[in-house]
Amino acid sequence: MRRRTFLAGAATAMAAGPAVLAAGGPAHAAAPASPAVTFTNPIALQRADPHIHKHTDGYYYFTATVPAYDRIVMRRATTLQGLSTAPETTIWTKHSSGEMGAHIWAPEIHFIDGRWYVYFAAGASNDIWKIRPYVLESGSANPLTGTWTEKGRIALPLDTFSLDATTFVVGGSRYLSWAQNDPAVGSGTNLYLAKLSNPWTISGTPVRISTPTHAWETVGHRVNEGPAVIQRGGKVFMAFSAAATDANYCLGLLTASASADLLNPASWAKSSQPVFRSNDATGQYGPGHNTFTVSEDGKSDVLVYHDRSYKDISGDPLNDPNRRTRYQKLYWNADGTPNFGIPVADGVTPVRFSSYNFPDRFIRHWEYRAKLEPNVTNLADSQFRVVAGLSGSGTVSLESANFPGYYLRHKNYELWVEKNDGSATFRNDATFSRRAGLADSASGVSFESYNFPGRYIRHYENLMYIQPVSTTLDRQDATYYSE
Numbered sequence: 173m174r175r176r177t178f179l180a181g182a183a184t185a186m187a188a189g190p191a192v193l194a195a196g197g198p199a200h201a202a203a204p205a206s207p208a209v210t211f212t213n214p215i216a217l218q219r220a221d222p223h224i225h226k227h228t229d230g231y232y233y234f235t236a237t238v239p240a241y242d243r244i245v246m247r248r249a250t251t252l253q254g255l256s257t258a259p260e261t262t263i264w265t266k267h268s269s270g271e272m273g274a275h276i277w278a279p280e281i282h283f284i285d286g287r288w289y290v291y292f293a294a295g296a297s298n299d300i301w302k303i304r305p306y307v308l309e310s311g312s313a314n315p316l317t318g319t320w321t322e323k324g325r326i327a328l329p330l331d332t333f334s335l336d337a338t339t340f341v342v343g344g345s346r347y348l349s350w351a352q353n354d355p356a357v358g359s360g361t362n363l364y365l366a367k368l369s370n371p372w373t374i375s376g377t378p379v380r381i382s383t384p385t386h387a388w389e390t391v392g393h394r395v396n397e398g399p400a401v402i403q404r405g406g407k408v409f410m411a412f413s414a415a416a417t418d419a420n421y422c423l424g425l426l427t428a429s430a431s432a433d434l435l436n437p438a439s440w441a442k443s444s445q446p447v448f449r450s451n452d453a454t455g456q457y458g459p460g461h462n463t464f465t466v467s468e469d470g471k472s473d474v475l476v477y478h479d480r481s482y483k484d485i486s487g488d489p490l491n492d493p494n495r496r497t498r499y500q501k502l503y504w505n506a507d508g509t510p511n512f513g514i515p516v517a518d519g520v521t522p523v524r525f526s527s528y529n530f531p532d533r534f535i536r537h538w539e540y541r542a543k544l545e546p547n548v549t550n551l552a553d554s555q556f557r558v559v560a561g562l563s564g565s566g567t568v569s570l571e572s573a574n575f576p577g578y579y580l581r582h583k584n585y586e587l588w589v590e591k592n593d594g595s596a597t598f599r600n601d602a603t604f605s606r607r608a609g610l611a612d613s614a615s616g617v618s619f620e621s622y623n624f625p626g627r628y629i630r631h632y633e634n635l636m637y638i639q640p641v642s643t644t645l646d647r648q649d650a651t652y653y654s655e
Contacts, residue, residue, distance in 0.1 A: 203615035204531070208523040208654035209467045209474065210558075211499040213516070215256045220478045220495035221278040221336075221398065221461040224255070232465065233315060234258075235279045235290070236478075239493030242266045244279045244292060244308075246316050251468055252499060261316045264308060266294065271325065272306060273297025278336050278398070278461065281315065282371075284346075288315040289323075289371045293335035304328075305337040305350055307372040323372040330354060330378075333361070336461075339368065340401040342408055342430050348374055349381075349410065351397035360384055360394025363412055363426070365435060381440045382426055384414060388446050389424065392416025396424075398461040402473065405508040406430050413460035414446070417489045419480075421458035423448035423512065448475075448512040450483070453574060456515035457483045458495075464502065473502040479515055503655075506532070506547050513551035514574055522555035522573040527631060528611050528651035535580075535629075535636060535652065537572065542580060542587035542636035556580060558606075562592065562599035564622050569602050580629075582621060587629065587636035604629065610647035618650050 216222070219236035226232050231248040234255045238245055243265045247258040267273040275295035282289045290308040295301055305326040312318020326348070328334055334352035341347070346368045351361040363382040366374040384394040398413035410426040425443040432439035450457045462477035478495040485492045500521045503511045516522055525535045532546045536554035548554040552574035561567025562579070570580040578591050581602035592598055600623040609616020610628065619629040627638040630650035641650050 203612070204526060204653050204655050206472045206655060207615075209472045209501050210523060211253055211521045212256075213498045213500075213518050213521065214481075214496035215253075215499055216497040218493050218495070219497045222476050222478055222497040223278075223280040223463045224252075224465040224476050225281045225283060226465050227283060229313070233281050234497075235281050236497055237277050237279070241275050241277065243276060244290060246281065248314075248316060252465070252474065263316065264290070264320055267297065269297045271296050271302075271304075272322075274300035275303055277303070280338055280463070282339055284339070284371050287311050287371075288318070289339075290315075290320070291326075291337040291339065293337070301333065303333050303335050304331075305334055309371070326350075326372055326374065328352065328374070328378065335361075336398045338399050338401065339371070340403075342403065342434060346371075347434065349399040349401070351395075351399070354380070357383060358394065360390075361397050363396045363399055363410075367435070376435070379435050379437055381410075381437050382412065382442060386414075386424075386442075386444070388420075388422060388449075389414040391420040392418060400463045402464040402502075402510065403430060404473075404504065404510075407508065408434065409510055410440075411447070411462055411464075411512075413462070417458065417460075418485055419450045419457040419483045421460040421479075422446035422450070423460055423462060423477075425510070427509070447510070448477070448515065450479075451514045451574075452483075454515060454517040454576060455481055456498075456517070457481070458489075459498075459515040467501075473504075473510075475500050475502040475512060477515075481518065503551055505549055511549065511551045513555065516552075516555070516573055517557070517576050520557055520559065522552075522557045522571075524554050524655045525556070525617075525652040526655050527649075528609065528616055528653065529648040530631075531653075533631075533634075534655075535631075537580075537589040540578075540589050542589060544631040544634045544636060561603040561622065563596075563603040564605075566605070567603045567622055568606050568619075569604070570619075582624075582638045585627070585637050585639065587638065609651040609653075610641060611644075611651035612653075616651040616653055618647075618652070 221237040235246045247260045249255045249258040272294040277293040279292040288310040307323040308320045310318040310320045332353045337350040349365045364378045366378040369375040382396045393416045400411045408428045425447045426440045428439045457480045459479040527533045533544045534554040536548045555573035556570040562569045572578040579602040603622035604619040607618045610618045621627045621638045628650040
């Protein structure tokens with residue numbers, strides 16, 4: 173049985189991608205292509221609708237909606253976490269009268285053909301709900317200190333409430349997507365798409381690619397807005413925000429083939445359920461209006477979004493200033509689709525642990541028992557926050573992402589995820605010394621039991637235990653990669 177399990181795992185590993193066969197042992201991969209990235213949330217208080225551009229000059233550029241809705245701010249840093257403390261500059265202020273005089277919303281920063289562009293929505297001073305999309309341009313190397321020119325309003329065939337413009341390139345063509353109300357369709361906003369002839373001018377006739385029809389898109393308001401695109405494996409994924417901007421706010425997902433006619437609405441398939449929504453356990457509410465960026469090494473995709481840390485809002489949610497910008501790693505399922513997981517708790521973001529000798533399998537909990545399994549689409553079951561050890565100096569504990577306050581602990585040498593009961597026994601059982609990987613000291617990690625030195629977290633028949641290690645196979649079973 174043991175031998176059969178390993179051979180099956182080896183076949184799976186080799187089918188999944190490049191692997192090497194250890195002499196006398198199972199297949200194992202090199203360090204993962206997308207190693208762990210962690211952040212400490214929240215990143216920016218009172219900053220909604222965040223957008224980040226990673227530029228070739230080594231800087232990340234960040235902009236977002238401010239609560240006063242009266243200006244466009246920007247900051248930059250060489251690291252994503254560094255944006256949390258980077259100084260902020262106001263690059264543009266609303267007009268004192270007329271167009272662009274109110275409701276300055278959802279700025280996005282893009283670099284197109286050697287120049288900077290900011291897309292944003294604005295109302296008029298005499299009609300604050302006359303929201304339309306506008307564009308700024310700068311030819312300066314540093315957009316925080318450069319001069320910005322108003323390119324004006326993006327002219328749309330339908331002159332109605334419209335906002336949240338974003339731009340992306342597929343197959344050499346540049347597109348603009350945005351949210352807009354069409355009275356002929358009904359109340360609320362739909363998602364539209366058109367090609368661009370230049371960064372501020374659409375060409376051809378826009379097409380409507382999504383209308384709020386599901387129950388989760390119509391709570392409080394009928395809303396599809398905030399499109400954000402990420403591409404992978406020949407697919408175009410467009411996340412969008414839905415429902416009212418309270419705890420019901422959530423993300424849905426549209427998917428199209430990159431080779432399809434994107435201007436044909438039939439090319440786009442919508443998720444039947446939200447892909448990202450409020451979570452009572454982690455205390456995160458109304459996650460939405462996202463964007464995507466990449467880690468500093470370019471190996472990990474990062475989800476950027478806003479939410480609130482409380483569910484109940486007094487008055488109109490638009491008057492509540494406390495939407496915060498947050499990050500977490502975006503993972504990918506085996507079928508090539510993005511897995512957003514859950515909005516994780518404030519503080520350090522969690523990681524996953526893949527097996528050294530079964531690289532497609534992750535430590536996860538199932539009915540609180542710790543196991544090693546592939547294709548964990550319920551992502552948070554396989555995510556753990558590495559926090560200061562509950563016992564001992566220099567140790568760590570592994571806290572469940574979807575059950576905060578629950579930790580990976582051993583009981584009769586078996587590993588379970590259980591709630592911290594405050595006892596010394598629990599603290600000791602849930603504490604480990606992080607060691608260099610016993611089978612890969614350069615990139616791997618192993619965890620030695622705090623109160624049973626010499627015993628390590630290892631898998632056996634796809635269940636997790638703490639056991640002594642002595643053989644090469646033992647050391648492989650007790651080595652993991654952070655992803």
